[in-house]
Amino acid sequence: MNTNEILSECNKIFIDQLDNPAIALKRETTAATVDEWDSLTHIQLVVAVEKHFKIRFTTAEIQGFINVGAMCDTIEAKLNSK
Amino acid sequence: MQKGDRYTHRFKITLEVYNGFIEVFKDKNLIHTDEHFAKEKGFKSIVMHGNILNGFLSYFIGECLPEKNVMIYSQSIDFKKPVFLNDSLTLYAHIEDIYESVKSAEIKFYFNNSDGVKVTTGKVLVGINL
Numbered sequence: 544m545n546t547n548e549i550l551s552e553c554n555k556i557f558i559d560q561l562d563n564p565a566i567a568l569k570r571e572t573t574a575a576t577v578d579e580w581d582s583l584t585h586i587q588l589v590v591a592v593e594k595h596f597k598i599r600f601t602t603a604e605i606q607g608f609i610n611v612g613a614m615c616d617t618i619e620a621k622l623n624s625k
Numbered sequence: 626m627q628k629g630d631r632y633t634h635r636f637k638i639t640l641e642v643y644n645g646f647i648e649v650f651k652d653k654n655l656i657h658t659d660e661h662f663a664k665e666k667g668f669k670s671i672v673m674h675g676n677i678l679n680g681f682l683s684y685f686i687g688e689c690l691p692e693k694n695v696m697i698y699s700q701s702i703d704f705k706k707p708v709f710l711n712d713s714l715t716l717y718a719h720i721e722d723i724y725e726s727v728k729s730a731e732i733k734f735y736f737n738n739s740d741g742v743k744v745t746t747g748k749v750l751v752g753i754n755l
Contacts, residue, residue, distance in 0.1 A: 586698050586727045590750060593724060600726040 544622055546570075549596075549615045556591050560584065570612025596622060626692050626730055626753060631719045634689050636681045636736075638673050638712050646677050668707055675704040678714070678736055678745050685716055686732075692753045698729065702747035706738070713739045721748065728754055 544552075554568045561579040574580040580588070592614070593599055598621040608614045647653060655662040656672050663671045679702060686697055708714065718734040729752050736745040 583698060586729055586752065587750065589727045590724050590729060590731070593726070594722075599724075602726050602728075605726045 544619070546612075546615050546619050549618050549622075550611065552595065553592060553611065553615060553618075556595055557588065560588050560591050568611050570610060570615065572611040573609070592618070598622065626690065626720055626723070628720050628723050631717070632685075632689065633718070634681075634685050634716045636684075636714045636716065638677060638708060638710055638714070640710065642677060642680075643673060643710055646674055646680070650674075650676075668709075670709050672707045673709060673712070675702070675708070675745070678702065678704075678708070681714070681716060681736075682734065682747070682749065685718065685734075686749060686751055690751075694754050696752040698750040698752055700747060700749035702745060704745055706742055706744040708736075708738065708744050714744065728752055 550568055550570065554566060557566050557568060557577070557580075558564055561577065561584060563577075563579055566577060574585065589600065589605060596618055598618060600617065604617055608617070647657070652674055656666060656668075657663075657674055658671060660671055679700075682700070682702070683697070686695060714736045716734060716736050718732050721731045721733045723730050729750055731748060731750050733748045734746070735743050738744050
């Protein structure tokens with residue numbers, strides 16, 4: 544699975560978790576640009592992403608994500624290292 | 626708290642609980658308050674509000690887990706069978722998974738009535754050690 548495919552999968556997860564079919568994630572997307580993405584839904588998003596891709600993030604990784612693209616890169620690296 | 630940890634807790638739907646729920650939330654639907662109506666619908670008696678069990682779950686998460694620094698992030702609950710006044714219910718819960726990155730635990734649970742029938746199932750995402 545490449546980064547674009549991961550981004551597409553993440554988009555589905557965000558739409559489902561945030562209950563907003565209009566969400567269209569880009570690599571540059573951050574919490575500041577998605578209305579429903581707050582501190583509470585952030586946790587639900589992380590859990591949903593970890594479950595979907597069967598991976599685990601560390602707290603440091605989560606804190607280091609500057610945008611969705613950074614998260615996708617980490618997901619890709621974890622999937623490739625399996 | 627670790628993945629696989631299991632817990633049980635007993636509850637009873639007393640008249641005090643039932644009356645308290647109605648007093649606070651004002652749901653006086655006939656299925657919950659009219660014996661004749663409930664029997665007409667095929668139930669043995671008035672049906673308790675399913676969300677009373679959500680209250681029990683809230684108590685369990687907030688007061689019975691070994692970790693007291695907790696917060697419910699999300700939960701889902703499916704009502705399988707009706708529950709009635711004075712039913713004794715046992716909550717069975719286990720830690721389905723731990724998400725260290727966001728200090729959260731997914732807990733799956735179900736309630737059995739005194740006949741051992743599963744009346745409710747669900748899961749809850751809980752923040753721990755916040």
